[in-house]
Amino acid sequence: MVKGKRGVIYVVSDSLGETGELVAKAGKIQFNSSISEIKRFPFVLEKEQISEIVEEASQYNAIIVYTLVVPEMKEHMLNVASKYNIKAVDVLGSVIDALKELTQREPLYEAGLNRRLDADYFKKVEAIEFAVKYDDGKDARGVKKADVVLLGVSRTSKTPLSMYLAHKNIRVANIPIVPEVEPPKEIFEIPNNRIIALTNDPDKLNSIRQERLKALGLDYTANYASMERILGELDYAEKIYNKLRCPVINVSDKAIEETASIILSIIRKGD
Structure with a gap:
């Protein structure tokens, strides 16, 4: 009726x-x-x-x-x-x-896939926002919240790697290692399998830093790009890495994607 x-x-x-x-x-x-x-x-x-x-x-x-x-x-x-x-x-x-x-393929015929895709999208957005917020040691509180923490001297691809991993839904905080600044105590308070140390060959760093200074219109002979400074930074970083006993990746001959793949592999083994 x-x-x-x-x-x-x-x-x-x-x-x-x-x-x-x-x-x-x-x-x-x-x-x-x-x-x-x-x-x-x-x-x-x-x-x-x-x-x-x-x-x-x-x-x-x-x-x-x-x-x-x-x-x-x-x-x-x-x-x-x-x-x-x-x-x-x-x-x-x-x-x-x-x-x-x-x-010419059969559909999945699975209910709710769109909802799962939406959840994945929002998780990715959250990871990207996290990477921006805790980039370059801006806030050490991110160390304990992160899925992985990247350590490295300047120009070891910390930020590009953080953003790349964020697009894989990984929350990343990265911390610069500088001899004049004590590393945040938080990195010694988390499991070392959540820490990835990055390093680079001295000659490669020297070249990268000189180009960086030129791009900024600065004197490429500045202390930042000097070999003495670079060797001192790498030595200081190595001492911290040894103390943490964390995995170390040399990025000198690796693309961002290759380094990220190694990091993801380390993370999965630690889970």
Whole structure:
């Protein structure tokens, strides 16, 4: 029995149902006040739920808009909707079929993947924000919160590595090692398998630092790029690394991706 003449749109989804609701709203607006409401039913993962929703919808002047990806659930929806003579619109079906033909591959048919992707995205954003906040020793409190802490003298790729790893959802804090500054006590208070020390060959550092000074319009013969200074920094850093007994990676002949891969391997072994 149909109650009233104004229509109702039932949105049924195995995830949040946001996609189906957006489509329903886009359609509803074309009919002014002819559609009274949109009712959303998220996380519909059982056939019994579908049966109950369709039975309820049959009491109204309703259609069903659904975003179900599991074939058995879609088939059940169509069968029950047909039984009650209700129009059921598959929002994703045509797109998935077209992509299946385009890629010549079978879809995963897993419910909630979009939600998992969203969670992954936000975790990545959090990791990037973390890397920026705790870059270059800005705040030593990040050491204890980080998944991994990178140590190294200037120009050992600490910041690029931090950002690269952040895109892998790894929260990274990096600490510069400078002879004139005591390293933060926090690095001695965390497990050494969460610390990665970075080093570089003296000649390579000398070249990199000279180019850096030139790029900044500064005298490339400044103490920062002198071999004596570089050797002193590396010696100081090595003493700290030995004290920490942490893994050490020489980045002199490695691309960022290669070094990051080594770091990820060390992290996984430590888990």
